[in-house]
Amino acid sequence: xxxxxxxxNNDKPDSSEGVKRRVLEILETVSDPExxxxxxxxxxxxxxxxxxxxxxxxxxxPKREGWGVTVFVTPTYTGCPAIDVMKINIRMALLAEGxxxxxxxxxxxxxxxxxxxxxxxxxxxKAYGIAPPQYRQAVCTPDSFQEEExxxxxxCNSYHTRLVSQFGSTACKALYQCNDxxxxxxxxxxx
Amino acid sequence: MTKNNxxxxxxxxxxxxxxxxxxxxxxxxxxxxxxxxxAISNIALDCIGQARNxxxxxxxxxxxxxxxxxxxxxxxxxEFKNCLLVELPNxxxxxxxxxxxxxxxxxxxxxxxxxxxxxxQLAAIAEKALKEVTYxxxxxxxxxxxxxxxxxxxxxxxxxxxDELWSYTGELMRPANYELLAAxxxxxxxxxxxxxxxxxxxxxxxxxxxxxxxENAWMQSGGKEGRHTEHLxxxxxxxxxxxxxxxxxxW
Numbered sequence: 001x002x003x004x005x006x007x008x009n010n011d012k013p014d015s016s017e018g019v020k021r022r023v024l025e026i027l028e029t030v031s032d033p034e035x036x037x038x039x040x041x042x043x044x045x046x047x048x049x050x051x052x053x054x055x056x057x058x059x060x061x062p063k064r065e066g067w068g069v070t071v072f073v074t075p076t077y078t079g080c081p082a083i084d085v086m087k088i089n090i091r092m093a094l095l096a097e098g099x100x101x102x103x104x105x106x107x108x109x110x111x112x113x114x115x116x117x118x119x120x121x122x123x124x125x126k127a128y129g130i131a132p133p134q135y136r137q138a139v140c141t142p143d144s145f146q147e148e149e150x151x152x153x154x155x156c157n158s159y160h161t162r163l164v165s166q167f168g169s170t171a172c173k174a175l176y177q178c179n180d181x182x183x184x185x186x187x188x189x190x191x
Numbered sequence: 192m193t194k195n196n197x198x199x200x201x202x203x204x205x206x207x208x209x210x211x212x213x214x215x216x217x218x219x220x221x222x223x224x225x226x227x228x229x230a231i232s233n234i235a236l237d238c239i240g241q242a243r244n245x246x247x248x249x250x251x252x253x254x255x256x257x258x259x260x261x262x263x264x265x266x267x268x269x270e271f272k273n274c275l276l277v278e279l280p281n282x283x284x285x286x287x288x289x290x291x292x293x294x295x296x297x298x299x300x301x302x303x304x305x306x307x308x309x310x311x312q313l314a315a316i317a318e319k320a321l322k323e324v325t326y327x328x329x330x331x332x333x334x335x336x337x338x339x340x341x342x343x344x345x346x347x348x349x350x351x352x353x354d355e356l357w358s359y360t361g362e363l364m365r366p367a368n369y370e371l372l373a374a375x376x377x378x379x380x381x382x383x384x385x386x387x388x389x390x391x392x393x394x395x396x397x398x399x400x401x402x403x404x405x406e407n408a409w410m411q412s413g414g415k416e417g418r419h420t421e422h423l424x425x426x427x428x429x430x431x432x433x434x435x436x437x438x439x440x441x442w
Contacts, residue, residue, distance in 0.1 A: 078320050079240020108244070109315035111322060140325045142299060144332040144396070166326055167230035171237065175226060191322055 019051045019067050023094070027071070030093050033085045034170045035188075037128040040073070040086055044116025047107060048072040054101055068101035069094060074112045076191070077171035114191045126154045131176065131187040140166070140190075151187050153178035161185075193376075197310065198252045199272065199369040200379050202262065203415060204313075205245030206273035209263055210423070211294055212238030213430055214281055223284050230330060234291065237323040244316045264434035268423050272367070275414040276359040278423040285338050285345065286352040292331035293356065296392045297363045298324045300385040310378035332396045339400025349402055361410025364389060370415070 027046055032038045040046050050070040071090055075083040087104050094102050114133035117125075122132035131154045150159040158180040165175040166189070173186040215235035222228025246259035253262075276294060281287045302324055305317035338345040364386040366374070373379020397404055413419070433440055 075319075077237065077240065078244060078316075078323060079236040079238070107315075108319050109311070111315075111319040140322075140329060142325055142328040142332065142392075144329055144336060144399070146329075165226040165230055166330055167226075167233040169229070171233055171323075175229075 016051050016053070016067075019069075020049050022097075023049050023051065023069055023071070023099075026093050026097050027090060030086065030089045032082060033089075034080075034082050034172075035125070035128070035130065037124045038117075038121050040090065042118045042121030042124065043076070044118065044121075045073050045076060045083070045086065045112060046071060047074050067099065068103070069099050070103040070105060072105050072107050074107050074110075076112050080171045082170075112191070114188065117188075125188055129154050129185060130173070131185060133188050133190045151176055153181060153183065154185055155183050156181040193372070194252060196369050196372045196376070197378060198249055200373040201245050201249040201252065201313065203272035203367070203369065205242045205249060205262070206271045207277055207294075207298075208238045208245065209242035210271070210273045210426060211277040211291075212236075212242060213426060214277065214279075215287070215291070217281055218287065227284075231287070231291075234327050234330070237320070237327065241316065241320045241323075244320075248312050248316070260434070264431045268419050268427060269417040271417065271419065271423060271427075272415050273423075274359070274362045275411055275420055276356065276363065278414070278420060278426055279356065279359065280422055282352065282355065283348055285348040286355060288331055288334040288338065289349065289352040289356055291327065292335045292396065293360050293363070293393070295324055295328040295331050296389050297385070299328045300388045300392075301380050304380040304385060308378045308380075309376075313378055335396055335402075336400040339397070339402040346401070349400070353402060353405060357405045357407065358409060358411050362412040362414060365410070365412055367415035 024041065027049075028039045028041050030040045032040065032043050035043075049072070052068045052070075053066055054068045071094075073083070073087060073090070083106070087106070090104055091102055117133065125132040131151050134149060134151070148163050151161050151163075152159050153161050153176075156178060158178055160179045161176050162179060163174060164177050164184065168175045168186055172188055172191065174189045175184065176187045177184045212235045215231050215238065218228065218231045219235065220228065222231055242263070243259055246262045249262055250257045250259050276290060279290065281290075299321070302317040302321040306314050306321065308314040308317065335349070339349045340346070364382045366382045370379055370382060374381040394404065414423075
């Protein structure tokens with residue numbers, strides 16, 4: 001999301017850049033229902049924000065009338081039900097801040113990757129007890145019984161861990177166990 | 192490009208994903224161990240997610256009042272275009288694993304090609320789903336090897352699974368008319384281009400699993416054209432019950 005913030009770096013609140021910045025701030029308060037420490041911005045599912053001036057609606061007494069907002073989001077995993085909840089929560093958050101003309105558009109391509117999780121997001125994941133995706137992308141290939149890369153235990157920082165299952169409590173996680181502190185933990189797998 | 196053919200092709204992709212997703216979901220809470228119960232349920236979720244993407248697109252192509260739900264819940268067996276393989280009963284764990292392996296191998300090579308579809312939406316769905324299918328293929332290959340090259344009992348069961356399923360694999364790579372047309376129009380996959388890859392992968396995994404490939408070359412077909420086994424009716428009876436009994440019911 002670094003690129004998105006870079007584009008939205010203007011302080012004039014009434015300009016389209018200022019409104020975009022405000023929208024971005026609002027979206028930073030919307031969290032992933034499955035991993036509540038991550039906002040939708042940390043997660044990298046917000047791909048773009050467009051704002052357009054629209055004629056004020058007389059019947060609605062809004063704080064920010066006159067700006068239509070379009071948010072482009074992309075799902076993490078194809079079947080992950082969290083995307084529907086996140087879309088609703090994005091809409092609710094924008095409504096609460098006075099936006100009324102809101103469009104949320106789902107885009108599939110380019111496909112989401114864990115590379116889009118912000119560095120800040122990765123730190124938050126670790127603090128929450130979920131091992132963040134490896135910095136060097138280690139994407140799954142179809143070859144069987146590959147040697148697993150060492151994943152650091154988020155609790156005791158040991159690399160002496162083992163994969164229990166490639167599939168975990170949600171689509172985005174794998175199950176690991178630490179051989180030193182013996183704690184089982186989730187790994188946000190590279191995707 | 193004929194819109195009707197694109198619609199049929201999309202429905203075929205959707206039906207395959209939905210029916211195998213539903214079959215896998217039957218394992219939820221019944222898996223042999225907790226971790227594998229979670230794994231097969233995750234795979235079910237991925238497949239149903241793919242089906243939703245394809246159905247949403249098909250609904251958009253159909254127009255009128257068609258929705259992803261009406262396509263999944265209000266069509267009857269003759270309208271379903273899935274391969275026979277995916278509707279077969281789960282059998283034991285070995286049979287489910289082997290069915291998933293045959294199907295994931297097919298989906299893996301299919302989606303690799305479909306990413307280059309001239310149809311942007313099909314290409315986008317395939318690009319996204321391919322990442323997940325890679326996990327399914329790896330997981331199911333490993334289980335075929337573990338069980339095939341496992342104990343006397345597990346090997347016997349895998350051999351039985353091969354006997355049960357082999358004659359349903361030919362249909363995966365045998366194109367229906369709408370697939371031939373889709374390939375010639377540039378938005379579908381030419382199945383003859385993935386047939387060898389499928390066979391090579393299956394051969395390699397079977398070798399490692401110490402399983403032998405059947406010599407029987409006679410293959411079942413018909414599912415893609417709506418001629419199904421009796422099993423699909425039972426799948427739909429359960430899956431569609433709520434919408435049939437309470438039309439329009441929502442959560």
